[in-house]
Amino acid sequence: MPELPEVETTVAGLRQLLDGEQIVRAETRRDNLRWPFPADLRQRLTGAKIIGLSRRAKYGLVHTDRDDIMIFHLGMSGRWRIDPDTIEKHDHFIIETKSGRIAALNDPRRFGSVDIIRNEHLADYKAFIAMGPEPLSDDFTALNLQSKLSGKSSIIKTALLDQRIVAGLGNIYACEALYMSGILPSSKAGAISKPRLETLVAAIKSVLASAIEAGGSTLRDFAAPDGELGYFSKQWLVYGRENETCLKGHVIGRSVQGGRSTFYCPKCQK
DNA sequence: ACGCACCCCTGTGCGC
DNA sequence: TGCGCACAGGGGTGCG
Numbered sequence: 121m122p123e124l125p126e127v128e129t130t131v132a133g134l135r136q137l138l139d140g141e142q143i144v145r146a147e148t149r150r151d152n153l154r155w156p157f158p159a160d161l162r163q164r165l166t167g168a169k170i171i172g173l174s175r176r177a178k179y180g181l182v183h184t185d186r187d188d189i190m191i192f193h194l195g196m197s198g199r200w201r202i203d204p205d206t207i208e209k210h211d212h213f214i215i216e217t218k219s220g221r222i223a224a225l226n227d228p229r230r231f232g233s234v235d236i237i238r239n240e241h242l243a244d245y246k247a248f249i250a251m252g253p254e255p256l257s258d259d260f261t262a263l264n265l266q267s268k269l270s271g272k273s274s275i276i277k278t279a280l281l282d283q284r285i286v287a288g289l290g291n292i293y294a295c296e297a298l299y300m301s302g303i304l305p306s307s308k309a310g311a312i313s314k315p316r317l318e319t320l321v322a323a324i325k326s327v328l329a330s331a332i333e334a335g336g337s338t339l340r341d342f343a344a345p346d347g348e349l350g351y352f353s354k355q356w357l358v359y360g361r362e363n364e365t366c367l368k369g370h371v372i373g374r375s376v377q378g379g380r381s382t383f384y385c386p387k388c389q390k
Numbered sequence: 391a392c393g394c395a396c397c398c399c400t401g402t403g404c405g406c
Numbered sequence: 407t408g409c410g411c412a413c414a415g416g417g418g419t420g421c422g
Contacts, residue, residue, distance in 0.1 A: 122415060122416085123415060123416090126415075154416090154417085154418090178415095178416075193416080193417090194415090194416090195415090195416055195417085196414065196415055196416055196417095197414085197415085229414090229416095231416055231417075232416090247417095281416090281417095283416095283417085290415055290416070291414095291415060291416085292415060293415095359415095380416095381413085381414090
């Protein structure tokens with residue numbers, strides 16, 4: 121589920137719950153998700169006050185008054201359950217605040233992760249070192265994208281999933297943005313003209329902003345005990361819609377690139 | 391440097 | 407109703 125907009129929405133929901141709160145309990149219910157939980161995770165969180173939450177690419181960051189940052193990733197199936205009535209099978213990590221609120225990280229496939237680092241090591245954090253610009257920031261421009269794609273022989277769909285090129289896009293929004301900008305996913309990344317990159321950059325910003333807005337409208341649901349996020353899924357133009365029609369009535373196709381499904385319109389995208 | 395296969399893991403939906 | 411298979415929003419690694 122979680123690409124950038126879903127993580128943004130998740131962080132916004134957690135912020136309402138956790139910002140300014142003191143952690144009285146941090147519990148790991150197994151040894152690891154994708155990676156082992158840090159041995160000192162619980163100790164560093166217990167008693168700490170949360171002074172802010174933020175996001176980088178698909179990672180959520182929880183800042184504490186001990187100059188620590190807890191970094192979580194939702195993988196393919198992760199979500200935070202808020203004030204659950206009961207702890208369920210895949211609730212692997214639980215935070216309880218002084219005011220009695222509970223956030224439980226539920227992740228059936230366990231591709232997610234939880235880590236904790238010192239503030240001053242944020243820029244050196246392995247996942248962030250070579251990471252590209254935030255797509256919604258002013259740093260992400262056609263000029264920037266062009267410089268990163270120049271000379272690349274890989275196809276644009278694959279390049280958009282490369283977090284070093286631009287950070288936070290996943291399979292859904294890469295497909296959507298390419299459709300919106302009329303670019304064939306199999307186009308050689310380094311051969312796309314500047315004007316078309318301008319269109320692509322605008323499409324990426326647009327689709328992500330729209331998805332965040334849609335997610336933002338369901339924050340109340342997020343905060344429910346078994347809440348699910350609204351995933352913008354009703355607004356998908358091509359993703360998950362093989363053999364259905366695009367906006368112009370053409371049949372949507374599916375191919376596989378780099379092991380991931382690509383949905384596209386063979387007539388609208390050149 | 392790159393494409394690719396494969397890996398981590400569970401759940402769901404489909405055809406038989 | 408059960409079974410086997412394909413597939414799922416991510417990303418790290420190793421190989422050619």
